[in-house]
Amino acid sequence: MSAILEHSNFTVSNPDATAAWMCDVFGWHIRWSGDSIDGGYTVHVGEENSYLALYRPAKPASPKGSSYTTVGGLNHVAFVVDDLDTCEAAVKKAGFATHMHADYEPGRRFYFHDNDHIEYEMVQYDDA
Template identity: 50%
Template sequence: MSTAIFEHVNVTVADPKKTAAMLVKLFDWKIRWEGPSKYDGYTVHVGTDDAYIAVYTLPDSAQADAESYYRIGSINHFGILVDDLKAAEEKILEAGYKTHSHQTYDPGSRFYFHDDDEIEWEVVSYA
C-alpha cells in the first residue's frame, strides 16, 4: 500500500480572490484553478504544484451555517512551512498583518497572524 499524501483543504472565506491574492503575495504561491463551484459558489485553488488551499464563497455569505461550507473561517489554523521565518514575517508585516504568539521549541520556531476573515495562520520553520 502506498503512503497517502495530503493534497488540499477547502475553507469558506468572504472573498476568495482577495484571500488567494494574499497567499500568492505572502508565500509566492500560484493560482492553480478558479471558477464556479458547489451551491453556486466560487472557488480559487491557490498553492503549489503538490498541494493547495481551496478558498470558497457562496453567492450569499450571510446564509445560516447549516454545514461547514456556510461558515467563514471554521478552521483552527493553517500551518505554513517556510525556510526563512524572519523573511516571511517581514513580508507579512509589510502587508499590514500583525503577528503574535512567537515561540521557539523543538523542533522549530513559529508565529501566528490572522487574515481579514479572522483565519489564523501559523508560520513555522524547522531550519
C-alpha cells in the first residue's frame, strides 16, 4: 500500500487573496471555489492531482498561540521547487519577507510567513 497526499485544508482570512498569491508564486490554478461547511467559503488551489483547500469560516475565531507549542498546530508546509532563487524573487514580489536560509544536504531552502502567519518552506534539492 502507498498513499499520496491529495489535499490539505487551511483556515485563512481571505481565500481569494491567498489563492491569488499561490497562483503567482507556485504557478497553480484555482480548481474550485464556493460555499462551504457551516456557512463558510472555500477556494481549492493547486494542480491537477493535488491542491490546498483554503477555508474561511462564517465566524472566525481568534488565532491561537504559536503552532510550535500548540498540540495539533500546523508548523509549516514545505514545497519542492526547481529554481529556489526564482521562487524567492516571486515570494518577495508577493510581499513576503524570507528568512532562515539554509544550504545543507540534500538541498537549499528558505522560509516565509504569509498574511495569516502560516509558515512555508521552499526547498530545491541538489539533484533538481
